[in-house]
Amino acid sequence: MGTQEPTFTGWLGHNPASTKGNMKWETFTPKPFTDDDIEIKISHCGICGSDLHTLRSGWGKSLYPVCVGHEIVGRAVRVGKKAGERRGVKVGDRVGVGAQNGSCLKADCDDCSEGMENYCRKATGTYNSKYPDGSKSYGGYATHHRATSNFVFKIPDALSSADAAPMLCGGVTVYSPLRQNECGPGKKVGIVGVGGLGHFGVLFAKALGADRVVGISRSATKKEDVLKLGADAYIATSEDKNWSRVHSRTLDLIVCTVSSPDMPIEKYLHLLRRGGKFIQVGAPEDKLPALGAFALIGKGCSIGGSNIGSPAEIQEMLEFAAEKGIKPWIQEVPMKDANKAIVDMEAGKARYRIVLVNEEGARL
Known part of the structure; x- marks a missing residue:
């Protein structure tokens, strides 16, 4: 049979x-x-x-x-x-x-x-x-x-x-770009959007040994949670005054989990140090926001993407x-x-x- x-x-x-x-x-x-x-x-x-x-x-x-x-x-x-x-x-x-x-x-x-x-x-x-x-x-x-x-x-x-x-999607979606971009000792990492993907980003960045991990979200409502997850600092973009200038050139790598067509991508790039990388993993249903060329040219940073793992x-x-x-x-x-x-x-x-x-x- x-x-x-x-x-x-x-x-x-x-x-x-x-x-x-x-x-x-x-x-x-x-x-x-x-x-x-x-x-x-x-x-x-x-x-x-x-x-x-x-x-x-x-x-x-x-x-x-x-x-x-x-x-x-x-x-x-x-x-x-x-x-x-x-x-x-x-x-x-x-x-x-x-x-x-x-x-x-x-x-x-x-x-x-x-x-x-x-x-x-x-x-x-x-x-x-x-x-x-x-x-x-x-x-x-x-x-x-x-x-x-x-x-x-x-x-x-x-x-x-x-x-x-x-972990089989949400986890590896952030683990892969962190590993591919050598997250570890000596690196300062930002995670944009602290939801299902972003909270994994904080967990894995810390476990991989990054010197500093910063959670980045619109409001401060998740700040306490993000610090409990292991982040060293938190930026609330709709509440912290002049956040992109105050934290300018402080990060080597940003992994962005946000799926929004109106995120302040150019201000996120302000946070990168010379040669820094901004990796997009969130997939909005509309186009990403426009940005000026000098946001990249000014310090030789780059934008990339990553697809699951x-x-x-x-x-x-x-x-x-x-x-x-x-x-x-x-x-x-x-x-x-x-x-x-x-x-x-x-x-x-x-x-x-x-x-x-x-x-x-x-x-x-």
Whole structure:
């Protein structure tokens, strides 16, 4: 007898009004299972800002119906032969999946061959995307997830599933640019936007050994939290007088997690020292603000971007977080309350990452 296909059920968004709490609990058909796949019974799934952008078609028309969620942790319940050999995963192992579920993996692809699969032009997103066979990808607000093995990660024993889940996108989105830009002793680092991504930025920058970490946000409402997370200082851009001049040329690196088209980017650049770098990771639905050329020319600073993280960086980050005891600030919410959770996320109530808990999967 062949293996019986499980029923996949999850929260499906059918239109942009889904962000108002209108997702529906329905069945869906996952990608066909192959020898290179791992099937996961989901226990936890973090809520990411990308979920909201996708549910409302903020980055372009979504492939409705969509099941979002790309911070997935659970137990492997089915492992293809090639998948087991490639990843060392067996049935029963605790594993996770981030924002990417496939890439071309071809030798002539500069990105894949150099271990930077997250930049592959033929990448498949964990949800709202298409696999090479034309089947659609569905995310983790669900009972199960089926994933290509190259993008499945073993969760270290020292990390709880609830803590590990938001690291798989939110965590690595800031960990990658911090590592790529040599955050560590001797560096002074600013984190713009102290929410789900930004709070990870503070945690990781401190754990990587930066000399000074500065949280930067509009108001002072999060100042106490940010200092508790380990930041050395805090700048409230709407309240601190002449903040860009007072703190001019004090930072080597800024990682910006803000997804706003009206952020004061030119003033952020004032904070950089000569040769400093400003790395954008937040993805607004509109264009970034304009800036004058002399904001860059005047001190030889540069602007760059970073896209999630490579598979190697994700595994490194998980092991680093386990070693250093990184503990994100999360709120656990039952999977059945996903509609309310995304409404709360949209309203800015998360402190600082909401994690959905599938109680049946969590018992495994």
